[in-house]
Amino acid sequence: MTDPNVNKEFPFREAHNLVHDLMTPNPTIYWLDFLFHISLGWAAFVTASLVPTFSAWQLVAFVIAALAHYRAAIFIHELAHLKKGTFNIFRLVWNLTSGIPLLIPSFTYDGVHYDHHKPDIYGTSEDGEYVPFASQKPTLMIGYVLFSFFLPFIFLCRYLLLTPISYLIPPLRKFCWERVSSLTINPTYKRPKNCIRNDKHWKLQEFATFVFATTVVTCVILGTLPFKVFVLWYLVGMVIFFLNSLRTLTAHAYRNTGNHKMGFAEQYLDSINIPGNLFITALWAPVGLRYHATHHLFMSLPYHNLGKAQRRLVNGLSDNTLYLKTVRSSMRDALRRIWGEASKSR
Secondary structure, eight states, X not given: OOOTTHHHHSOHHHHHHHHGGGOSOOHHHHHHHHXXXXXXXXXXXXXXXXXXXXXXXHHHHHHHHHHHHHHHHTHHHXXXXXXXXXXXXXXXXXXXIIITTTTOOGGGTTTHHHHHTOXXXXXXXXXXXXXXXXXXOTHHHHHHHHHGGGHHHHHHHIIIIIHHHHHHOHHHHHHHHHHSSSOOSOTTOOOOTTOOSSOTTHHHHHHHHHHHHHHHHHHHXXXXXXXXXXXXXXXXXXXXXXXXXXXXXXXXXXXXXXXXXXXXXXXXXXXXXXXXXXXXXXXXXXXXXXXXXXXXXXXTSOGGGHHHHHHHHHHHOSOOHHHHXXXXXXXXXXXXXXXHHHHHHO
């Protein structure tokens, strides 16, 4: 458990002074980055659907499609943090081209993730994005990663079946909101009634996702859409959730057993930075998520400034000892450490 005294020792004011000018998001960067990758993702997906099955060209196109869609999808994290009332058109375009086709409309993360940053919630049983993996059996982490293979099917059932049925059965409607409307990792998490920050029209997103799922499945059944396309869609979704599950395991140390409320410095020290390099690390931890600990220290920092903030804090703090405690050299290093802690705790 982290020493609560670190909240007094951590150089907050000095750190803030070093990065205070980096807090404003640049819309141009958001649009260019997202539009390039979502266009690349769909172009590669169409290519993989048209070329011969199991050919080298299909494999290359599939890998490009999965990685490009993964980066585009991760913008849901930015949407959860952007100031209320801003980037509305960007949010709409993201939902139409990425969120809804992948069955993860932005309301599934809106509010839920913002709560994850609150000191009264972070690391507790009310935190949907926290499981004390470091104090549980190591096999729990394996189960968590393997579960990602079934998530596209679960989300398909949620929108294709549960959504229309829940319109007719009020208790099921409540269940859908509490238990199957959030991108979380805590299986006991129940989404609070008013857990929405930006997506006030979340019901429209839900219905649009239902319409999309119904249309695709109907077209496949009627033969209008080749079954091959559906399989590729499922595999792309599976790769996205698989990569994100590994990234999630490297995002925090997951040491808090839920009995202790953690201050911002404790949150930071329970989180992880993996600067790595732009060409490898950014593939599995895109849109600034390789600087996850720095993000927890300054959650308003836009993703495109996190790398610059990381360098300033490493080189500019008069004493960067505490700051550097969160750094891991690679995904392998981070996974090895949490696996080791979990093994010793049993």
